[in-house]
Amino acid sequence: MSIRIMGTGSALPEKTVSNLELTKLVDTSDEWIRERTGIAQRHISTGETLVTLAAEACGRALENAGRDASQVELLLVATCSPERGIPCAACQVQRVLGAENAAAFDLNAACSGFLFALHTACAYVEAGIYQNALVAGGEVLSKIVDWTDRGTCILFGDGAGAVFVEKSGTGGILGFVQHSDGTRGDVLKCDSRALKNPYVELPMEAEFVQMDGREVFSFAVRQVPACIREVLTKTGVRAEEVDLFVLHQANRRILETIAKRLAVDMERFPMNLDRVGNMSSASIPVLLDELNRSGRLERGSRIVLAGFGAGLTYGACLVEW
C-alpha cells in the first residue's frame, strides 16, 4: 500500500525580477548570475503572502485531482518563511480553502521541506490514520533575504506548489529516504527572533539568510547522489530505469554535477530555476506541476524526487506516476 499523487498545483507572485534589475541593488551582473547559478529571473512578492500562494496552489491541486476541499483529511505546509509564528500556515491555508475536516500543521526542513512533508503524509496513510493528504511547499523568501548581500539575494524567489495524494493499492511512492545533519546547521541559517524577556535581551545573530555557498555546494554534490542511490537500491531500480529526476532547484551547476555523478543525461533533469530561482520548499512541487500540466508525466513513469538544504537536510523518493 502506498500513496499516489492525484493532482498538482502551483502559484507564483505576479512580479518578476530579472538579473539586470538586481544590478541596481548590488554589485553583480547578468552574466555572473547566469554562469554561476543558471538563474535569469525570479518571482518576488509585492503583496502575495505565503498563505495566499499556498492556498492558490492547493486549490489548483485539488481541482487537478477532481477533489473538494472538504474531502481533505490531512493538510501539511512545508515552509521556512511563515507569515506568523502562530497559528501555523497550514491552519491559515485550511481556513482559506474551507478544508474544515483536515488536521493541519506545518513542517520546516528548509529546501527538503516539501519532500519530508510528502514522506510524512505517506507514513500517515500507510499507518491507516488518513486516506489522503494535501501537501504544499511554499516560501516568501524575499522577506528573509538580505537585499544588500550579493552572495544570497540573487539566488532566491517566492512561490508555492502543492500535491493532493491518496491511498493507492499500487504505484505511487515506492520508497523514500531522508537524512539530517544538525552538526552542520551553521552553513545556511536565519534567526527568527532574538531572546527577549524581562530577564534577558540578546541580540539576533543572523536576522537574514546567511550562507557559506561553497560548503552548501560541496554538501549537495556529495550527499544528493548518495541518497538517490540509496533510494534506488532500496526499491531495486537502476538509475537508467528512471524517467525523470525532479530535484530541488538550487543551482544549475549543482544539478549538472549530481547528474554527472549518477552518470545520467541532463535531459532527464528538468529545470525551471532559470525562470523562478531557488524557492526552497516550493521548488519541487512547482516544477512537478509544470511537468504535469505540460504532459511530461505519463502514467507508469518513474520519477525520483530529491531535496537538500538547510539543517542540513536531504532526502529522495521514487515515485511511479
Ligand code: ACO
Ligand atoms: N555577483 C558578482 N560577484 C559575486 C557575486 C555576485 N552575485 N556573489 C559573489 N561574488 C564574488 C565573490 O565576492 C567572490 O569575489 P572575490 O573572488 O573577489 O572574493 C567571487 O565572486 C567568487 O565567490 P564565491 O562565493 O567563491 O563564488 P562561487 O563560485 O562559490 O559561487 C555560489 C557562489 C553561486 C553561491 C556557489 O557557491 C553556489 O552555487 N553555492 C551553492 C549555494 C546554493 O545553491 N545555495 C542555495 C541555498 S541552499 C539550497 O537551496 C540547498
